[in-house]
Every structure is written in structure tokens, then in C-alpha cells.
Amino acid sequence: MKENYISPSQLAKALGISRQAVLDKIQKGLINATRVGRQYIIDKNEFDNIHKREGSKEGAKIKRRSGKTGGKEKIMSIVRDAGINTIQLWFVDILGILKCVSITQRELEEALYHGKGFDGSSVTGFAEAEESDIIAMPDPGSFQILPWEGTAKPVARLFCDILNPDRTPYPGDSRYALKRNLARAKKLGFTYYVGPELEYFYFKSDKSPEILDEGTYFELIPSDMADVIRNKTVDILEEMGIEMETSHHEVAPSQHEIDLKYDEALRNADNIITARYCIKELAKANNVYATFMPKPLFGVNGSGMHIHQSLFRGSSNAFFDKNNKYHLSAIAKQFIAGQLKHAREISALTAQWVNSYKRLVAGYEAPVYISWAQRNRTALIRVPLYRPGNEKATRAELRCPDPSCNPYLAFSVMLAAGLEGVEKKYKVPDPIEPNIYKMEMGEREHRGLVALPGNLYQAVNETEKSALVKEALGEHIFTRFLINKKKEWEDYRIQITSYETKKYLPIL
Numbered sequence: 001m002k003e004n005y006i007s008p009s010q011l012a013k014a015l016g017i018s019r020q021a022v023l024d025k026i027q028k029g030l031i032n033a034t035r036v037g038r039q040y041i042i043d044k045n046e047f048d049n050i051h052k053r054e055g056s057k058e059g060a061k062i063k064r065r066s067g068k069t070g071g072k073e074k075i076m077s078i079v080r081d082a083g084i085n086t087i088q089l090w091f092v093d094i095l096g097i098l099k100c101v102s103i104t105q106r107e108l109e110e111a112l113y114h115g116k117g118f119d120g121s122s123v124t125g126f127a128e129a130e131e132s133d134i135i136a137m138p139d140p141g142s143f144q145i146l147p148w149e150g151t152a153k154p155v156a157r158l159f160c161d162i163l164n165p166d167r168t169p170y171p172g173d174s175r176y177a178l179k180r181n182l183a184r185a186k187k188l189g190f191t192y193y194v195g196p197e198l199e200y201f202y203f204k205s206d207k208s209p210e211i212l213d214e215g216t217y218f219e220l221i222p223s224d225m226a227d228v229i230r231n232k233t234v235d236i237l238e239e240m241g242i243e244m245e246t247s248h249h250e251v252a253p254s255q256h257e258i259d260l261k262y263d264e265a266l267r268n269a270d271n272i273i274t275a276r277y278c279i280k281e282l283a284k285a286n287n288v289y290a291t292f293m294p295k296p297l298f299g300v301n302g303s304g305m306h307i308h309q310s311l312f313r314g315s316s317n318a319f320f321d322k323n324n325k326y327h328l329s330a331i332a333k334q335f336i337a338g339q340l341k342h343a344r345e346i347s348a349l350t351a352q353w354v355n356s357y358k359r360l361v362a363g364y365e366a367p368v369y370i371s372w373a374q375r376n377r378t379a380l381i382r383v384p385l386y387r388p389g390n391e392k393a394t395r396a397e398l399r400c401p402d403p404s405c406n407p408y409l410a411f412s413v414m415l416a417a418g419l420e421g422v423e424k425k426y427k428v429p430d431p432i433e434p435n436i437y438k439m440e441m442g443e444r445e446h447r448g449l450v451a452l453p454g455n456l457y458q459a460v461n462e463t464e465k466s467a468l469v470k471e472a473l474g475e476h477i478f479t480r481f482l483i484n485k486k487k488e489w490e491d492y493r494i495q496i497t498s499y500e501t502k503k504y505l506p507i508l
Contacts, residue, residue: 008023008026009239011031075112076109078143079108083153083154084105085104085105086102086103086153087108087155087157088146089101089103089136090157090158090159091159091160091161092175094409096404098277099123101116111138112140115136115137115138115160115163116138116160117133117165118134120170124484135164136163137161137163138158139158139160143156144274147236159273161176172477175266177408177409177473178266178408179266180474181411182266182415185415185419188423190313190318191264192265192311192415193309193310193311194262194265195263195268195309196268197306197307198257198276199256201254201290201293201297202226202256202290203290205289206291211297213253214253215254217249218248225288226256226288229282231247234247234258240278243261244260245259245262247259252301258279260275262308272403272407273407276403292402292403293355294353295356295359300364302358302366304359304403305402305405306397306401307398308397309395309396309397310332311331311418317391318331319395322391326374326383326386327386332396334422334427335418335421336381336396338418338419339398339417340380342413342468343370343400343417343452344452344459344462345463345468346417346463346469347462347463349409349410349463349469350400350401352404352405352456353404353488354488354489354492356405356456360452367452368436369436369450369451372396372428372432373431373433380399380400381399382397383431412473413473416469429448432447456485456489463482
């Protein structure tokens with residue numbers, strides 16, 4: 001594209017509106033554009049012309065509808081102009097499974113101002129039958145058109161907060177749990193930022209883990225369908241305002257990774273839910289299956305979701321200290337110490353499924369022992385090397401979460417553990433740089449290395465005893481989450497696996 005032209009996406013970013021909104025304005029003649037093949041190009045002068053037209057009726061119309069979505073009137077205007085008739089109201093249950101109720105344009109105003117009532121007793125971990133009436137209240141700041149929907153008319157979505165009938169926050173709402181913990185951080189003067197790395201697999205179907213390729217880390221495979229799907233997914237997420245750091249093929253066959261740019265924790269928890277849905281939708285549209293199952297294949301790496309974390313005070317990174325050997329401030333070291341101390345207690349939230357613990361085994365780049373380091377990727381927490389002049393990138397990478405967790409609850413307990421370290425001034429242990437998996441057992445014992453829980457049963461037992469987790473989640477989520485996980489373990493425990501049949505049937 002010539003330098004004097006810009007794309008609809010670039011203009012959308014400059015105007016602070018969605019790409020779809022720009023395309024709509026092109027169709028209505030509010031923005032001049034030239035069609036080249038299947039794409040539009042826009043003369044850079046058109047952006048200046050828009051500002052020159054601000055005094056006119058046409059310019060005023062553009063100006064009114066520019067800027068980030070968020071106002072209720074603005075959302076209704078966008079929905080009318082774009083011809084959107086289906087608006088999806090999104091929220092998650094306590095396991096992080098996406099739920100949705102769809103409304104029409106006609107019902108939007110009522111929902112934006114008063115919410116949408118529904119039966120909470122049918123949602124995992126929500127209300128009991130006798131207290132089932134609860135409300136999904138849309139968050140106007142989360143409004144977004146879904147550009148991958150293959151429907152005749154565009155579809156939009158809004159994330160929702162869950163409320164009681166008296167409009168107070170519903171205690172079973174995962175999003176509310178995270179908001180409470182972020183408010184605690186704010187009282188201490190901090191904003192919690194996270195940057196998640198989403199790993200996942202593409203398979204031929206959901207019936208069996210049949211791989212699409214034999215690729216390895218960073219490999220570029222000629223005519224690779226999965227690479228094309230992943231790149232399309234990144235483009236769509238960017239269109240939705242979800243910025244990417246990188247994407248690439250991962251270590252295992254048919255395994256891929258998309259890294260979201262670091263952002264405030266609540267926004268990136270929403271972004272994780274959106275990205276998981278988008279990845280699956282694009283895979284389905286291309287007749288393959290995407291899964292965030294932590295360990296779908298035996299003998300190769302599983303899928304993790306490493307979380308890069310930092311606390312900011314205003315625009316300053318509270319984790320950075322130029323005079324420290326590791327460029328870590330006292331706050332950063334205390335935060336790390338808090339997460340190390342409570343790592344076993346929060347494991348049921350960061351690795352919440354039976355299958356999660358098939359990933360957390362030695363030898364597959366997944367953390368097993370509670371430790372921290374700079375270069376050592378076998379440690380639970382890694383502090384990436386500081387690059388001079390990039391103080392804001394100083395961070396602590398927690399490597400135990402997997403991409404199938406409930407991000408709202410995982411971020412809640414991660415933040416709670418770190419803040420307790422800050423408040424109580426925990427002392428961080430010495431870093432462990434040697435490969436822990438290659439150490440003799442005696443050396444690990446000498447270093448005082450303790451392992452994460454070995455299975456979901458052990459993790460749930462640790463969580464059940466944790467006052468920190470109970471406080472972070474609240475009584476409602478804490479109790480119902482444990483009930484659900486105990487049932488999952490019992491259902492798994494009584495199964496007869498193919499391993500048992502193969503091993504024991506011929507000899508017993």
C-alpha cells in the first residue's frame with residue numbers, strides 16, 4: 001500500500017472506533033474510500049477532511065460517533081447504524097465456561113439500563129433454586145462487534161456483571177471477585193497488569209487428538225493451514241481492539257501460541273475469554289478443532305498460560321529498581337515471595353482440572369517445584385532479563401496456570417497471594433538457576449524445594465485449608481468451587497482407564 005494511503009483498520013484506530021464502523025461509514029458515503037479488489041484504501045488526507053467537516057452536519061455526525069465505545073447512548077447509536085439485531089450478553093460460570101444470552105436491538109436499551117434477568121440455578125456455581133433470580137448487567141465499556149460471525153447481519157457482544165435483584169453485586173460472579181481484589185490493590189496504590197501467553201492445539205476434530213502437523217518451536221511450515229488460521233485469528237482480535245505481542249508455533253506437534261499484550265487484569269481476563277472463543281470459532285469455520293485442554297497428548301509438552309505480572313503506581317512500574325542485581329524492587333521481591341509461599345494453596349485455581357496435573361510433570365517445560373529464577377524455565381516464577389531503557393517491562397512470569405482456567409479467579413488468587421507478600425513484607429528465597437529436573441533428590445531437599453500438588457485431589461485439599469483463597473474468592477465461590485472440584489475428582493477416580501486395561505488385564 002502506498003504511503004499516502006491508510007487501511008480502514010488504521011483509520012478506525014485514529015478515530016477511536018471499530019473497523020466495522022469505518023466500513024459502515026464508507027458504505028453510507030460519510031468517508032471517501034477507493035475499493036481495490038476486496039479491500040478499501042483511504043487517502044490520508046481524508047482524516048484531515050473529516051476534521052475540516054466537523055462544523056458541518058456530516059462532520060458532527062462522525063464526531064458524535066467517534067471515540068471509544070462505552071456510553072449507553074453511543075452503543076445504541078452504533079447498533080442502529082450498523083444494523084445489528086443480535087447482541088450477546090456474556091458472562092462465565094465459576095469454572096470460567098462462557099455463558100451467553102442473546103437479545104435483539106429492540107431490547108438493548110432496557111438491558112443497558114436495567115440488566116437482563118435469568119435463572120441462576122441452572123448455571124454452575126451460581127444460585128440455589130430458592131434464590132435463583134439474578135441479573136446480567138452489561139458493562140458498556142466492553143461493547144464490541146464480533147467480526148468473525150458469518151451471519152447476514154453483524155453481531156455484537158457485551159460482558160456482564162452479575163447482580164442480585166436489589167442491584168448489589170452477586171457473590172458468585174467471578175468478575176466481581178476479581179474487581180474486589182483489584183480494589184484492594186488500588187487501596188495500596190497499585191494497578192495490577194498481566195500479559196497472558198495462550199497455548200493451545202489444533203486437531204482434526206474433537207473426537208480424537210489427531211494432529212495437523214509435526215512442527216516444532218517457531219517452525220514455519222509451507223502451506224500450513226493452522227498457521228493461516230492462527231494469523232486470521234490474530235487479525236480479528238486486533239480488529240476487536242485486543243492487541244497482540246506475538247504468535248507462533250509451539251514446541252509440540254500441532255501446538256500454537258498467541259500472546260496478548262499486557263494490560264490491566266480485568267480487561268485481559270475479558271480478553272482471554274474473547275480470545276478462547278475466537279480461536280475456537282475460527283478453527284470451526286475452517287473445519288478443524290482448537291482445544292485448550294492442558295495435556296491432550298502423551299509424551300509431548302502440554303499447554304500452559306504463562307502470566308507476566310507487574311504492579312504499577314500511576315505510570316511507574318513498582319517492580320523496577322535500577323540498583324538491584326535483578327532490577328527488582330523490594331515490592332517485586334515481596335510479591336514473588338507471596339506467590340511462592342501460597343503456590344500450593346492457589347494451584348486448584350490456576351490449574352483447575354484433573355487433566356491440568358498431567359501437564360505439571362517434570363521434563364516438559366512445565367513447573368513442578370516452587371522456586372524462582374531468571375534464566376531457568378523449570379522454575380515456577382521466572383523474571384525475564386532486564387533490557388536497558390525498558391523499565392516498564394520488568395515483570396514476574398508465573399508459569400503454572402494453564403489456558404483452561406477461569407482467568408478471573410486465577411488472577412484474583414494470584415494477586416491476593418502477591419499482595420499478602422507485599423503487605424507482610426515476605427522475604428524472597430534465593431533464586432534457583434540450575435535445571436531443577438536434573439537435580440538429585442538430595443540436592444532438591446537440601447535447597448528446600450517443595451513441589452506443587454501432584455493431582456487435583458491434593459490441590460483441592462490445599463485450597464480448602466487456605467484462608468487467603470477463601471478471602472480472595474468470597475465464601476460463595478470458595479464453597480461452590482470446592483464442591484465442584486471434589487465431584488470432578490470423584491468422577492475421575494472411579495473411571496477405568498485404557499492404561500489400566502492394557503496393563504492389568506493380561507496379568508491379573
